[in-house]
Amino acid sequence: MRSNIAKIKLVSSHPEVYDPCDDSFALVDALLADRANLIDHRPSICMEIGCGSGYVITSLALLLEKECPGSYYVATDVNPHATTVTRETLEAHGCSAEVVHTDIASGLEKRLARNVDVMLVNPPYVPTPDAEVGCRGIASSWAGGEDGRRVIDRILPVADGLLSDKGWLYMVTLTANNPVELCVQMRKRGYASRIVLQRSTEEESLHIIKFWRDVDALLEANECSEIEKTENGLPHFSPFSFWNYGNRTAN
Amino acid sequence: MRLLTHNMLSSNIKGVTSGFPLRIEVEKMVEKEVELNADFLRNMFAKVEWKALVEASKTLGYTELPDNVEPSMLDSDEFLNRFHHALLELHLEEGALVCPETGRKFPVNKGIPNMLLHEDEV
Numbered sequence: 330m331r332s333n334i335a336k337i338k339l340v341s342s343h344p345e346v347y348d349p350c351d352d353s354f355a356l357v358d359a360l361l362a363d364r365a366n367l368i369d370h371r372p373s374i375c376m377e378i379g380c381g382s383g384y385v386i387t388s389l390a391l392l393l394e395k396e397c398p399g400s401y402y403v404a405t406d407v408n409p410h411a412t413t414v415t416r417e418t419l420e421a422h423g424c425s426a427e428v429v430h431t432d433i434a435s436g437l438e439k440r441l442a443r444n445v446d447v448m449l450v451n452p453p454y455v456p457t458p459d460a461e462v463g464c465r466g467i468a469s470s471w472a473g474g475e476d477g478r479r480v481i482d483r484i485l486p487v488a489d490g491l492l493s494d495k496g497w498l499y500m501v502t503l504t505a506n507n508p509v510e511l512c513v514q515m516r517k518r519g520y521a522s523r524i525v526l527q528r529s530t531e532e533e534s535l536h537i538i539k540f541w542r543d544v545d546a547l548l549e550a551n552e553c554s555e556i557e558k559t560e561n562g563l564p565h566f567s568p569f570s571f572w573n574y575g576n577r578t579a580n
Numbered sequence: 581m582r583l584l585t586h587n588m589l590s591s592n593i594k595g596v597t598s599g600f601p602l603r604i605e606v607e608k609m610v611e612k613e614v615e616l617n618a619d620f621l622r623n624m625f626a627k628v629e630w631k632a633l634v635e636a637s638k639t640l641g642y643t644e645l646p647d648n649v650e651p652s653m654l655d656s657d658e659f660l661n662r663f664h665h666a667l668l669e670l671h672l673e674e675g676a677l678v679c680p681e682t683g684r685k686f687p688v689n690k691g692i693p694n695m696l697l698h699e700d701e702v
């Protein structure tokens with residue numbers, strides 16, 4: 330059966346809003362590939378940070394519509410045109426997500442703490458001079474500052490606060506963002522991770538990472554903070570060796 | 581903006597301690613019917629601040645929610661209908677959310693609350 334996702338011709342647009350692009354499609358493809366797991370997951374509260382055109386949150390809502398009816402979707406963007414366009418895109422598809430105009434999740438952080446079961450982020454990830462980050466206009470959709478990490482590094486701690494015990498985070502990154510280091514960093518917060526989709530386009534190499542809270546990672550995070558006091562620098566494991574590393578502490 | 585969202589928002593201004601619940605100023609509200617999902621409501625019941633929902637509903641003109649609740653009420657269809665209506669079918673389209681501590685207004689336009697802070701509020 331072909332799953333329902335947002336239709337490009339129904340996605341609204343505005344000159345200052347990021348149109349669905351390779352990164353948006355990669356994120357939705359990752360969700361499609363993970364659809365059966367998402368349905369088993371039965372998310373009550375789903376959130377997108379930086380919703381832009383609304384293509385991604387609308388696709389998630391459509392993807393889960395039949396099997397998980399009645400989930401609550403909330404999408405944020407710092408760009409007022411993006412929030413309007415997202416609302417129009419949702420309406421054109423008959424979806425009902427809530428849209429909030431804010432910086433990351435400011436205003437929602439307290440009451441939604443530890444309540445978000447699925448979080449989606451396609452952040453501004455392009456390496457640019459720091460001065461371009463968060464400036465007005467369309468450039469703020471992609472401008473990520475040094476290593477493209479300025480906004481990502483602000484989003485991850487917020488995501489950590491919002492994700493429920495069973496919460497999943499799907500995030501778009503670029504090779505230049507150093508996805509492996511992001512996984513290591515999140516592991517220290519108690520998250521396991523997997524690169525669920527990798528795609529090279531003419532301009533960039535995209536990685537969609539999925540993060541989830543993991544008991545082993547949490548135990549290890551405590552252990553790690555001990556190790557770090559004696560060793561300097563990052564432990565040298567790849568995202569794949571996380572598994573073994575995690576199992577070691579499982580006994 | 582649904583009242584569920586209102587129930588999940590609080591004033592994020594620097595120095596504000598609780599910032600919840602935001603007072604609602606209504607210019608325009610709408611009702612949109614959606615299908616009731618009992619599992620979702622049971623799940624949300626634990627997360628919702630009841631008093632804030634009752635007050636917010638009253639502001640939008642809906643007075644059928646009981647002031648006091650307990651989980652056993654979730655077995656009643658009558659109660660679920662009312663809870664559903666208040667939480668998911670009443671929308672604030674135009675108006676403002678007012679910080680209970682500072683009186684700062686967060687505008688709501690076309691159903692979208694604007695929680696962006698000014699530089700001196702961060």
Ligand SMILES: C[S@@+](CC[C@H](N)C(=O)[O-])C[C@H]1O[C@@H](n2cnc3c(N)ncnc32)[C@H](O)[C@@H]1O
Nearest residue numbers: 347353379380381406407408432433451453470
């Ligand atoms: C790469 S675009 C992705 C848009 C859409 N999610 C998609 O996949 O097509 C990044 C979006 O994040 C938004 N954004 C940038 N900084 C933000 C911030 N601090 N808080 C919320 N949204 C932000 C931008 O306005 C833009 O809409």
